[in-house]
Amino acid sequence: xxxxxxxxxxxxxxxxxxxxxxxxxxxxxxxxxxxxxxxxxxxxxxxxxxxxxxxxxxxxxxxxxxxxxxxxxxxxxxxxxxxxxxxxxxxxxxxxxxxxxxxxxxxxxxxxxxxxxxxxxxxxxxxxxxxxxxxxxxxxxxxxxxxxxxxxxxxxxxxxxxxxxxxxxxxxxxxxxxxxxxxxxxxxxxxxxxxxxxxxxxxxxxxxxxxxxxxxxxxxxxxxxxxxxxxxxxxxxxxxxxxxxxxxxxxxxxxxxxxxxxxxxxxxxxxxxxxxxxxxxxxxxxxxxxxxxxxxxxxxxxxx
Numbered sequence: 001x002x003x004x005x006x007x008x009x010x011x012x013x014x015x016x017x018x019x020x021x022x023x024x025x026x027x028x029x030x031x032x033x034x035x036x037x038x039x040x041x042x043x044x045x046x047x048x049x050x051x052x053x054x055x056x057x058x059x060x061x062x063x064x065x066x067x068x069x070x071x072x073x074x075x076x077x078x079x080x081x082x083x084x085x086x087x088x089x090x091x092x093x094x095x096x097x098x099x100x101x102x103x104x105x106x107x108x109x110x111x112x113x114x115x116x117x118x119x120x121x122x123x124x125x126x127x128x129x130x131x132x133x134x135x136x137x138x139x140x141x142x143x144x145x146x147x148x149x150x151x152x153x154x155x156x157x158x159x160x161x162x163x164x165x166x167x168x169x170x171x172x173x174x175x176x177x178x179x180x181x182x183x184x185x186x187x188x189x190x191x192x193x194x195x196x197x198x199x200x201x202x203x204x205x206x207x208x209x210x211x212x213x214x215x216x217x218x219x220x221x222x223x224x225x226x227x228x229x230x231x232x233x234x235x236x237x238x239x240x241x242x243x244x245x246x247x248x249x250x251x252x253x254x255x256x257x258x259x260x261x262x263x264x265x266x267x268x269x270x271x272x273x274x275x276x277x278x279x280x281x282x283x284x285x286x287x288x289x290x291x292x293x294x295x296x297x298x299x300x301x302x303x304x
Contacts, residue, residue: 001101002026004297005092007080008108008240010038011283012273014064014073015290016106021071023298029068030092030100032079036068037061038110039274040283044126048135049283057126060283076100080243083107085266088304104268104300106293107248107256109240111274111281116148116233120204124231128210133157133232135282142166145230146213148201154234155179155187161232162190169226171196171215196226204231239275251277262293268300 004020006013009031020027035041043057052060069075078094083105092100113131115121121129130136133147137160145165147158150172156179158170170187175197177184187193196215202223203214212227239254249257249265256271258264264271272289274281 001089001103002028003102003301004104004106004294005030005090005100005102006106006108007083007092007243008038008110008273008275009033009036009065009068009075010108010110010273010286011040011061011064012110012275012286012290012293013038013106013108014068015287016108016272016294017068017073017290018071019291019294020297021068021073023294025294025297025301027102028074028076028100030076030078030080030094032077034077035061036065036075038286039112040064043135045139046135046283047138080109082243083247083269085247085269088268090268103304104270104297106262106270106272106290106297107241107244107264107275108272108286108290108293109243109275110286111237111239111255113233114236114238116201116204116235118201118203120206120210121233124204124206124210127208128206128229129204129231129233131233132282133160133234134280136230136232137161137164140165140230143229144227145169145232146171146201146226146228147232147234148172149234149236150174150177150179151234151236152179152183155183157232157234158193159183159186159190162193165230166192168193169196169228170194171199171201171213173200173218174198201231237274241275260292261296262289263296268297270296 003025004027258271258276262270272293273286
């Protein structure tokens with residue numbers, strides 16, 4: 001039996017592995033993909049991680065994995081299908097049929113951004129296509145950009161980008177926004193924001209970098225090209241909680257309910273990184289969660 005099993009090998013899980021090994025815990029990291037690092041692997045350039053401005057996302061994810069390995073973390077290649085709380089022991093079921101037992105768990109499978117599923121999106125991801133305005137907005141200072149979506153995140157992103165970009169187009173498929181009124185008021189007060197109502201993105205254009213988008217106007221039933229250098233997609237996120245939702249409490253959006261101590265409603269089960277309820281989902285907050293979760297694990301194990 002392990003002291004700790006960490007499910008997920010993104011920044012939160014790998015940080016937890018480093019702190020857990022430093023605490024002398026017998027632990028393993030369970031990851032279903034061949035590469036560790038999570039979403040950061042798909043990021044062309046990371047400019048807001050302290051001390052590493054401009055580092056390639058793949059390189060940063062590799063460094064995280066190497067650090068955990070250097071500390072002696074064991075990695076298991078498995079897809080987790082369910083967890084079971086049996087009091088002082090926790091069981092992790094996997095798709096291979098193998099079950100693992102531990103005294104505590106850290107759930108760190110992150111969240112995935114919803115995609116537009118249009119031509120050019122995958123090809124230009126990290127080259128003008130972004131899913132995080134606070135991560136990548138600074139790269140587009142003084143340029144024209146588009147934000148796709150109509151909810152709170154999309155409107156917040158448009159307001160945020162309006163402070164540094166020359167022009168911001170908010171592309172929304174309906175004739176009214178879903179965002180909170182206070183956010184809409186802030187948006188409408190931005191002089192350099194233009195809303196493209198009743199429009200969807202049918203294509204993202206560019207060769208090596210984004211050069212524009214092709215919009216389809218639902219009422220006029222015609223397409224037009226819009227020249228922008230950045231496209232920020234904010235049409236929702238999907239937390240990776242499928243294997244845990246039956247056991248641990250989630251909010252209405254599917255995120256595991258856990259505070260700054262990362263404790264879920266199950267004693268000995270903790271949530272770290274983008275998978276948990278939190279106001280800001282960034283690499284730095286995920287790494288911090290990994291450390292906080294291990295501190296909570298130590299306190300739990302000491303009190304067993």
